Amino acid sequence: DNREPVTASGAPAAIGPYVHAIRAGGLLFCSGQIPLDARTGDLVGTTPADQAGRCLENLAAVCAAAGTSLGNAVRVTIYTTDMSAFASINEVYGSFFESSPPARVAIGVSALPRGAQVEMDAVVAFPD
Numbered sequence: 236d237n238r239e240p241v242t243a244s245g246a247p248a249a250i251g252p253y254v255h256a257i258r259a260g261g262l263l264f265c266s267g268q269i270p271l272d273a274r275t276g277d278l279v280g281t282t283p284a285d286q287a288g289r290c291l292e293n294l295a296a297v298c299a300a301a302g303t304s305l306g307n308a309v310r311v312t313i314y315t316t317d318m319s320a321f322a323s324i325n326e327v328y329g330s331f332f333e334s335s336p337p338a339r340v341a342i343g344v345s346a347l348p349r350g351a352q353v354e355m356d357a358v359v360a361f362p363d
Contacts (some may be wrong), residue, residue, distance in 0.1 A: 243300035246293045247271035250348065255297045263301050263359040267314070268293035269351035283320035283352045287313070287327045290355040295331075298359050307360045308337040314354040318343040324353060 241256040246268065249255065256265040270280045270289035273296065280286035295305040315324060321341065329336070337357075347354045 241297065241301040243297040245273055245296035245300065247273045247276055250276075256301055258301055261361060262309070263298065263303055263357075263361065265294055265297050265357040265359060267312075267354045267356040268297070269348055269354045271349070278349050278351060280352075282323065283315055283317050284323035284327045286351060286353040287324045287355070290353055291328065291331045294355060294357050298357075301359075301361075303359050303361045305331060305357070305359065306335070307362060308332070308357045309360050310338040310340070310358045312340040312342065312356050314342050314344050314347060316344055316347060316352050320352075 237259055239258040240254040241258055241263065243255045246255055253266050256263050268290045270278060270286035271293065272279050273293065280289050291305065298305050313324065313328065315321065
């Protein structure tokens with residue numbers, strides 16, 4: 236099989252019919268992460284910036300479980316219900332990718348699961 240599912244114990248459990256990520260074609264395709272606490276499953280962070288940080292931490296946990304790191308991301312997509320907060324989201328985002336940021340897409344949406352203000356997904360390379 237050319238699709239290898241990845242389950243990350245350090246990330247929140249999937250809340251639907253999906254897996255944390257799929258390893259295929261030498262890349263890791265990560266499902267979207269909203270700002271859930273991995274232990275409790277509760278939504279955390281009151282501001283879009285706080286929530287962005289948790290989304291990135293959850294993506295980092297998925298990457299670690301697969302044997303790579305978020306620093307190897309080739310593309311990240313950010314979804315937010317509040318584009319007016321994008322500067323603060325961007326500041327948190329930039330702190331995760333100080334040396335070599337990936338390609339990125341940012342999309343304003345009307346709503347996200349569980350009332351989240353931010354969701355992120357990623358496509359990540361594996362170290363050579």
